[in-house]
Amino acid sequence: MVMFTIRRFLQLIPVFFGATLLVYFLVFATPGDPIAALSGGKPMAPAVEAALRAQYNLDQPFWMQYFLYLKNLVTLNLGQTFSGQEVADVIARAYPVTARLAIMALAFEAFFGILFGVIAGLRKGKLFDSTVLVASLVVIAVPTFVLGFVLQLVVGVKLGWARPTVSGTAPWNELILPALVLGLVSLAYVIRLTRASISENMNADYVRTATAKGLSRRRVVVVHILRNSLIPVVTFLGADLGGLMGGAIVTEGIFNVPGVGNLLFQAIKKGESATVVAVVGILVIVFVVANLVVDLLYAWLDPRIRYV
Amino acid sequence: MSENLTPENDPAARVTPASRQGKTSTRFIEHFVAPLEETPLAAVDKVDEEAAPLSLWADAWRNLRKQPLFIISALLIILVVVVAVVPQWFASVDPTSCTLDDSAEGARAGHPLGFTLQGCDVYARVIYGTRASLMVGIFTTLGVLVIGGIMGALAGYYGGWLDTILARLGDIFFALPLILGAIVINQLPAFRDNRSVWTVVVALVAFGWPQIARITRGAVLENRNADFVTASKALGLTPFRALVKHVIPNSLAPIIVVASISLGTFIVAEATLSFLGLGLPQSVMSWGNDIAAAQPQVRNNPGVLLWPAVALSITVLSFIMLGDALRDALDPKARKR
Numbered sequence A: 001m002v003m004f005t006i007r008r009f010l011q012l013i014p015v016f017f018g019a020t021l022l023v024y025f026l027v028f029a030t031p032g033d034p035i036a037a038l039s040g041g042k043p044m045a046p047a048v049e050a051a052l053r054a055q056y057n058l059d060q061p062f063w064m065q066y067f068l069y070l071k072n073l074v075t076l077n078l079g080q081t082f083s084g085q086e087v088a089d090v091i092a093r094a095y096p097v098t099a100r101l102a103i104m105a106l107a108f109e110a111f112f113g114i115l116f117g118v119i120a121g122l123r124k125g126k127l128f129d130s131t132v133l134v135a136s137l138v139v140i141a142v143p144t145f146v147l148g149f150v151l152q153l154v155v156g157v158k159l160g161w162a163r164p165t166v167s168g169t170a171p172w173n174e175l176i177l178p179a180l181v182l183g184l185v186s187l188a189y190v191i192r193l194t195r196a197s198i199s200e201n202m203n204a205d206y207v208r209t210a211t212a213k214g215l216s217r218r219r220v221v222v223v224h225i226l227r228n229s230l231i232p233v234v235t236f237l238g239a240d241l242g243g244l245m246g247g248a249i250v251t252e253g254i255f256n257v258p259g260v261g262n263l264l265f266q267a268i269k270k271g272e273s274a275t276v277v278a279v280v281g282i283l284v285i286v287f288v289v290a291n292l293v294v295d296l297l298y299a300w301l302d303p304r305i306r307y308v
Numbered sequence B: 001m002s003e004n005l006t007p008e009n010d011p012a013a014r015v016t017p018a019s020r021q022g023k024t025s026t027r028f029i030e031h032f033v034a035p036l037e038e039t040p041l042a043a044v045d046k047v048d049e050e051a052a053p054l055s056l057w058a059d060a061w062r063n064l065r066k067q068p069l070f071i072i073s074a075l076l077i078i079l080v081v082v083v084a085v086v087p088q089w090f091a092s093v094d095p096t097s098c099t100l101d102d103s104a105e106g107a108r109a110g111h112p113l114g115f116t117l118q119g120c121d122v123y124a125r126v127i128y129g130t131r132a133s134l135m136v137g138i139f140t141t142l143g144v145l146v147i148g149g150i151m152g153a154l155a156g157y158y159g160g161w162l163d164t165i166l167a168r169l170g171d172i173f174f175a176l177p178l179i180l181g182a183i184v185i186n187q188l189p190a191f192r193d194n195r196s197v198w199t200v201v202v203a204l205v206a207f208g209w210p211q212i213a214r215i216t217r218g219a220v221l222e223n224r225n226a227d228f229v230t231a232s233k234a235l236g237l238t239p240f241r242a243l244v245k246h247v248i249p250n251s252l253a254p255i256i257v258v259a260s261i262s263l264g265t266f267i268v269a270e271a272t273l274s275f276l277g278l279g280l281p282q283s284v285m286s287w288g289n290d291i292a293a294a295q296p297q298v299r300n301n302p303g304v305l306l307w308p309a310v311a312l313s314i315t316v317l318s319f320i321m322l323g324d325a326l327r328d329a330l331d332p333k334a335r336k337r
Helices: A002-028 A034-038 A046-055 A062-074 A087-122 A127-141 A144-158 A172-201 A205-212 A217-255 A260-270 A273-301 B056-064 B068-085 B122-158 B160-175 B178-186 B189-193 B197-223 B227-234 B239-275 B287-297 B302-330
Strands: none
Touching: A002 A062, A002 A273, A002 B160, A002 B178, A062 A273, A087 A127, A087 A172, A087 A217, A087 A260, A087 A273, A127 A172, A127 B239, A127 B302, A144 A172, A144 A217, A144 B239, A144 B287, A144 B302, A172 A217, A205 A217, A217 A260, A217 A273, A217 B178, A260 A273, A260 B178, A273 B160, A273 B178, B056 B302, B068 B122, B068 B302, B122 B160, B122 B197, B122 B239, B122 B287, B122 B302, B160 B197, B178 B189, B178 B197, B178 B239, B189 B197, B197 B239, B227 B239, B239 B287, B239 B302, B287 B302
16 A cells, blocks of 8 residues: 555656656747747847846757756745745636535535435436436536536626636635536546446345345445445546646636646746746646555555555 | 258258148146247247348447437437538528627617627628538537547557656647647747638647547457457457557547537637637637627627527537437447346
């Protein structure tokens, strides 16, 4: 178990460097001179321009820039944005917001996804099942940003149940609507996965045994069927954490959430590689750690799985 | 006894109702089973043993023809394709001739869905927008199938260091969300200056292939040690020929299912990119562009945003339903009896 965890963390290293290098290269290759854009396209004193270029290592060739970036990273120096803020500070402000958003979305999709999926799977072919299936298909087919606008318009503006946009501090209660929108598509996938998995396991021998030895229906469903059906669902939820971050770019834009998605989008447009690479780096770490947690959960869900 | 006297052509061995006529056993036999005359032939006995065995695909096709889900989605997809190829059959109004006199007007005769802020006919724009969205979906899926399929097949079949390298490479791309990757790629000079359907396709393929690669790798791994592969190698096929001729055709089913479903998600991704201003250029009519253009007006004129979104959702829905139907048909184990 410990060895497995260590090995997985070692595997993280090439993925981390590969992904950051890829993104660094893509942002590096982005046209336009970020320094020239800094002065609004007006001519700049050559000495100032040279100093700025040196400050952001923009006078170095690509490999040198990446190397210098990594060198700074070792000392936990993430560099500065073009407006002179520490990238670490900017991320420290934005990350908790997106973390709240993603946790709420994940909790929402896990809870309701598994609940609806179990009920639908147990009553396969009944009215509840068909309704949930059709609804989940529709949710998957409608783009997130359309869902976002519609919910913003209906719930936020027409009904006035929630604030249409989120305020600067982004407290939990204002993030409910954005989290709902963010988690809705994945919710549909979780429902479908759980339903398929439950209905597949429902006729298994161990379920008949459990029923035959007199266990209550509730215990058979929750302890026996559900636990054995959760592996594909947990796999999806783990991989989805990365997808939620991608979706956050759109959702945060619609609801004006001051989170990582917004930050990332602005930084990409500005060609601010230090910010982009830092955010993506964290994203990759979150993604790989989430997948590691999923792998460890397998062993808990199915004791036959052992890691050495 | 002649040598070619097999049970089939030996009249005495054939037990049919006709040959039993008039023959009565002299021995007393206690019957627990209904006599053959009264026993209807079961479905199993009706199978024509002379006919060629059904392949997985023929079997799936027989199953699919009866599924309402498949019929509906197939008809919808055919309709969408026809609209994309010949939009002029469906809309008589030119979607690009707009007058500000009609700005944000409601529906009227000949213009069933009303007008955009720029005074363009919404219905005509929805019809003409089909082509770009569908092209992105289809060509991205083809690209993903080629790249992901090759990567996954090589990794799964040869294993070893090739598998390790390709798996890590896939992880790197997989760790970056599709939309994020496509945003970054679309910022590259070659992409930003020549925006078209193709740049969007390349951007989506670049970050969309790992999923197909994983599925292909799994399917190929399952088949690479199958008896028919060993047999084909024993008959003198090189390992690579065995991969192409036997392993890949037998691994196609799960790949096709996932490809059909992801075709829908690629259409959504294109719309999202266009919505962010990084997808198709404004000059190309597409659902994503129209939704993005309608967004500032959504509170006053929601229909302009609604209709392209409805068209997009129906298209995506039909591809997802097709994938679902294919999954049921191509997986005999999961099929309902």
